[in-house]
Amino acid sequence: MVLDAPSVQRLVEAFRRLPGIGKRTAERLALHVLTAPADEAVLLSESVKEARAAITTCSRCGNLTDINPCAICSDDRRDAKTLCIVERPAGAMAIEKGGTYKGRYHVLHGVLNPLEGIGPSELRLDRLYKRIQDEGVREVIVATNATAEGEATAMYLSGQLDGDDVKVTRIAHGVPMGGGLEFADDATLTHALQGRRSV
Amino acid sequence: MHLRRLQCDGFRCLKAIDFSPGDGLTFLRGKNAQGKTSVLESILYAATSKSHRTNTERDLVGKDGDGFRIAVDTQGLERSVKLEAFWRQGIKRFKVNGVALERVSDILGHVSIILFSPEDTALVRGGASVRRAFMDMELSQLSPVYLNALQDYRKALRQRNELLRQPRVSRDLLEAWDPQLARAGSELITQRAAYLEELSELAQEAYRTLSDGEALRAAYKPDVEPGEDLDDLFRQSADNDIRRRQTTRGPHRDDITLTIEGQPARSHGSQGQQKTAALCLRLADLELVKRRNGEYPVLMLDEVFSELDAERVRRLFEYIDPEVQCIVTTTETNPAWNPTGRHATQFLMEAGQLRPI
Ligand SMILES: [Zn+2]
Numbered sequence: 370m371v372l373d374a375p376s377v378q379r380l381v382e383a384f385r386r387l388p389g390i391g392k393r394t395a396e397r398l399a400l401h402v403l404t405a406p407a408d409e410a411v412l413l414s415e416s417v418k419e420a421r422a423a424i425t426t427c428s429r430c431g432n433l434t435d436i437n438p439c440a441i442c443s444d445d446r447r448d449a450k451t452l453c454i455v456e457r458p459a460g461a462m463a464i465e466k467g468g469t470y471k472g473r474y475h476v477l478h479g480v481l482n483p484l485e486g487i488g489p490s491e492l493r494l495d496r497l498y499k500r501i502q503d504e505g506v507r508e509v510i511v512a513t514n515a516t517a518e519g520e521a522t523a524m525y526l527s528g529q530l531d532g533d534d535v536k537v538t539r540i541a542h543g544v545p546m547g548g549g550l551e552f553a554d555d556a557t558l559t560h561a562l563q564g565r566r567s568v
Numbered sequence: 569m570h571l572r573r574l575q576c577d578g579f580r581c582l583k584a585i586d587f588s589p590g591d592g593l594t595f596l597r598g599k600n601a602q603g604k605t606s607v608l609e610s611i612l613y614a615a616t617s618k619s620h621r622t623n624t625e626r627d628l629v630g631k632d633g634d635g636f637r638i639a640v641d642t643q644g645l646e647r648s649v650k651l652e653a654f655w656r657q658g659i660k661r662f663k664v665n666g667v668a669l670e671r672v673s674d675i676l677g678h679v680s681i682i683l684f685s686p687e688d689t690a691l692v693r694g695g696a697s698v699r700r701a702f703m704d705m706e707l708s709q710l711s712p713v714y715l716n717a718l719q720d721y722r723k724a725l726r727q728r729n730e731l732l733r734q735p736r737v738s739r740d741l742l743e744a745w746d747p748q749l750a751r752a753g754s755e756l757i758t759q760r761a762a763y764l765e766e767l768s769e770l771a772q773e774a775y776r777t778l779s780d781g782e783a784l785r786a787a788y789k790p791d792v793e794p795g796e797d798l799d800d801l802f803r804q805s806a807d808n809d810i811r812r813r814q815t816t817r818g819p820h821r822d823d824i825t826l827t828i829e830g831q832p833a834r835s836h837g838s839q840g841q842q843k844t845a846a847l848c849l850r851l852a853d854l855e856l857v858k859r860r861n862g863e864y865p866v867l868m869l870d871e872v873f874s875e876l877d878a879e880r881v882r883r884l885f886e887y888i889d890p891e892v893q894c895i896v897t898t899t900e901t902n903p904a905w906n907p908t909g910r911h912a913t914q915f916l917m918e919a920g921q922l923r924p925i
Pocket residue numbers: 427428429430431432438439440441442
């Protein structure tokens with residue numbers, strides 16, 4: 370069977386590593402790529418390569434960007450005194466889509482998770498603290514997900530940052546429990562941002 | 569709630585089983601090691617995703633097999649439920665009325681089954697973890713809020729304990745886990761206290777009936793008293809936690825104290841008293857579920873005749889409400905033997921096969 374060929378197996382495996390893709394879907398995608406016109410397959414592989422080469426993480430906020438610093442970090446009209454902390458780029462994207470948030474972002478690329486060996490240094494929190502000081506941030510909104518780890522991270526950051534100079538708030542969670550920001554609809558997110566509370 | 573039909577395949581030593589018990593009392597007769605207990609175990613597994621004899625699904629697979637499949641049809645007052653459990657080479661799947669469950673733990677609460685087995689003596693003689701597991705299992709079936717709190721608590725506790733195992737522990741990092749641990753923990757304590765208060769009263773009544781007036785008391789023994797501020801407590805015990813490298817206080821250290829005639833059942837009870845006490849906890853749970861859900865669970869009694877003397881058996885079947893569907897195993901294969909005084913539907917189990925007699 371064609372699915373047993375080593376090159377095809379590698380392709381199926383590559384699709385399987387994508388989020389939300391099971392074995393059956395991976396096989397279907399692989400068969401699609403193999404039966405589609407040759408230039409379609411080339412287009413796919415070239416686009417993956419090019420996008421990957423063009424996009425880096427912003428040296429200030431950690432978000433994905435094609436220019437460095439990213440468009441949001443270099444936009445003077447954005448409120449530099451307000452910083453929203455998210456787990457992943459998808460979280461920043463979801464809030465951005467809501468269109469009401471005017472501050473800047475900081476992407477942690479993870480949350481505290483002792484069992485997986487992720488602590489403050491893995492999240493490079495010293496960089497976050499330095500940034501808050503350097504840029505004179507006054508309000509930090511913690512928008513980590515409503516998971517056990519996301520809650521603990523919010524609690525920890527609030528303990529580290531909240532004080533006279535900086536006010537720390539937690540995004541209000543109409544966002545479903547255990548769910549990421551990227552699964553919340555725009556109205557929920559806007560509401561969550563408005564309803565933020567101090568931790 | 570009534571069990572209408574059990575079908576299973578590949579489970580333990582059982583041949584393909586298709587079993588439809590009676591509405592009232594059903595006898596599963598058969599010599600030892602013919603598979604009677606496995607029939608009950610398969611029903612319990614389909615309803616709870618847990619076996620009372622092992623934590624490893626591999627053990628539930630028949631010799632030479634690589635998996636098993638169980639289907640259980642039940643009829644409740646308001647709805648009928650079909651449960652399907654499937655396990656093959658480490659892959660576990662549960663369905664309720666044909667719909668696959670995202671999390672296996674979502675199986676809890678759909679079908680209510682109570683099993684009394686010889687292993688239950690551990691409720692009296694075993695360590696605190698056995699009694700905590702009993703509370704957790706029963707409350708998780710009664711209350712989705714409890715099940716959620718239990719999962720949250722365990723998750724945060726594992727993370728906090730992992731931090732405590734690290735060579736240098738930061739107090740700030742440790743405290744980051746306390747609020748959610750406290751929130752979930754308080755829910756567990758509140759619900760356990762209410763459950764035990766109700767259970768104790770019912771167990772006392774059952775024990776009085778079965779043992780001719782003796783007094784059994786089952787009291788909640790919380791590590792942290794209900795109403796105490798858990799968040800504060802975690803902070804206060806942090807130094808000790810760091811020294812001991814584990815979370816030393818909290819509802820994960822709760823217990824139930826059992827006393828018979830004022831004496832600790834664990835150390836002072838006779839074997840007969842201990843078995844009866846364990847049975848009475850199950851019977852109390854039967855009544856408690858009836859109170860909360862409005863209908864009786866299915867009651868399964870494994871080897872109850874060899875566990876109790878004739879007089880207690882007679883009183884037991886006076887105690888059990890005739891409304892309860894009750895499946896009872898016995899090694900007595902003579903169909904005429906019936907010490908319960910009730911009509912029974914009868915099956916004979918031989919070499920993993922079940923047939924009506
Ligand atoms: Zn940026």
